Amino acid sequence: MNEAIHTADNNSAAMIRTLGVIALISGLLVVLVFEWTKPAIEQNKKEMIERAIFEVIPGATQRRDFVVSEQGIVAAEEASSDGYTVYAGYDDNGELIGIAAEGAAQGYADVIRLLYGYSPSCQCVTGMSVLKLAETPGLGDKIITDDDFVANFDALDARLNAEMSALANAIATVKSGSKKNPWEIDAISGATISSQAVGKAINDSTQRLLPLIVPRIERLKKQKHSTQRSQRTQRNAEVTSALNPNVNPNSLQESHFEAGIRPERRIQKTSANSASSAPSALNAFGDRT
Numbered sequence: 001m002n003e004a005i006h007t008a009d010n011n012s013a014a015m016i017r018t019l020g021v022i023a024l025i026s027g028l029l030v031v032l033v034f035e036w037t038k039p040a041i042e043q044n045k046k047e048m049i050e051r052a053i054f055e056v057i058p059g060a061t062q063r064r065d066f067v068v069s070e071q072g073i074v075a076a077e078e079a080s081s082d083g084y085t086v087y088a089g090y091d092d093n094g095e096l097i098g099i100a101a102e103g104a105a106q107g108y109a110d111v112i113r114l115l116y117g118y119s120p121s122c123q124c125v126t127g128m129s130v131l132k133l134a135e136t137p138g139l140g141d142k143i144i145t146d147d148d149f150v151a152n153f154d155a156l157d158a159r160l161n162a163e164m165s166a167l168a169n170a171i172a173t174v175k176s177g178s179k180k181n182p183w184e185i186d187a188i189s190g191a192t193i194s195s196q197a198v199g200k201a202i203n204d205s206t207q208r209l210l211p212l213i214v215p216r217i218e219r220l221k222k223q224k225h226s227t228q229r230s231q232r233t234q235r236n237a238e239v240t241s242a243l244n245p246n247v248n249p250n251s252l253q254e255s256h257f258e259a260g261i262r263p264e265r266r267i268q269k270t271s272a273n274s275a276s277s278a279p280s281a282l283n284a285f286g287d288r289t
């Protein structure tokens with residue numbers, strides 16, 4: 001009798017040991033696969049955001065990232081404190097065209113994450129691109145596929161009030177077909193919840209960011225360091241270089257960037273520098289030179 005109990009105990013212990021080893025190996029495998037795929041996932045995310053930035057800021061060919069907070073606007077590579085990352089988009093001449101930023105809000109099934117573009121010249125949203133979506137196919141995913149809905153973001157009013165403390169008019173989603181004002185978003189019939197999430201994501205983000213950015217917009221205007229060019233512009237430079245081996249694509253890139261400073265402005269800057277204009281050199285971005 002005792003022997004039978006002893007054997008049963010041994011069997012249970014062996015089973016627990018085996019299960020423990022299996023659980024350990026499974027856990028290790030999960031961690032290994034996670035670590036192994038992490039760089040690829042991060043890279044995909046980066047490429048997705050990169051594509052979306054140039055989509056929501058029409059005409060932009062270069063970008064530079066900044067961190068925005070109550071303390072001000074700092075180039076992302078120099079930011080030491082927390083804040084919101086925004087992406088400034090420039091044309092070939094280095095002129096600021098727009099700013100892209102992320103927004104998120106709860107949709108029907110899960111949180112919808114998106115990127116929108118803002119143009120300082122029209123003080124409006126110039127595009128919206130969905131980064132993460134788990135809404136119902138055929139219903140909620142119409143926020144990507146419905147052309148009429150997407151057209152809401154061609155020039156959505158995002159003016160600030162006189163105090164520059166908030167939007168003059170909160171961005172709001174209204175019932176399909178009832179849009180009357182330029183700050184309203186016409187919802188998709190049968191997918192009002194997803195449509196409202198998009199409106200909330202953009203409204204929350206613009207209300208938070210634009211009062212921090214617009215009063216300091218000059219800070220984004222001058223590029224002192226190199227920006228990242230869109231993949232298409234980069235490819236064009238490489239093709240140019242392949243056709244004309246005497247041209248170095250990197251030198252093309254650098255000449256673009258001398259901070260988006262056009263030749264005539266570059267001359268002014270040089271002569272100003274020689275006249276000892278250290279403060280303005282510092283002020284371009286507040287960076288040390």
Ligand SMILES: Cc1cc2nc3c(=O)[nH]c(=O)nc-3n(C[C@H](O)[C@H](O)[C@H](O)COP(=O)(O)O)c2cc1C
Binds near residue numbers: 135140176193
């Ligand atoms: C199975 C199921 C899935 C749904 N998926 C979504 C969705 O992804 N997004 C959404 O806005 N509404 C979805 N709805 C519809 C919402 O429940 C709601 O009826 C709708 O958003 C209201 O839009 P309306 O006021 O234009 O009718 C779904 C409904 C059902 C039954």
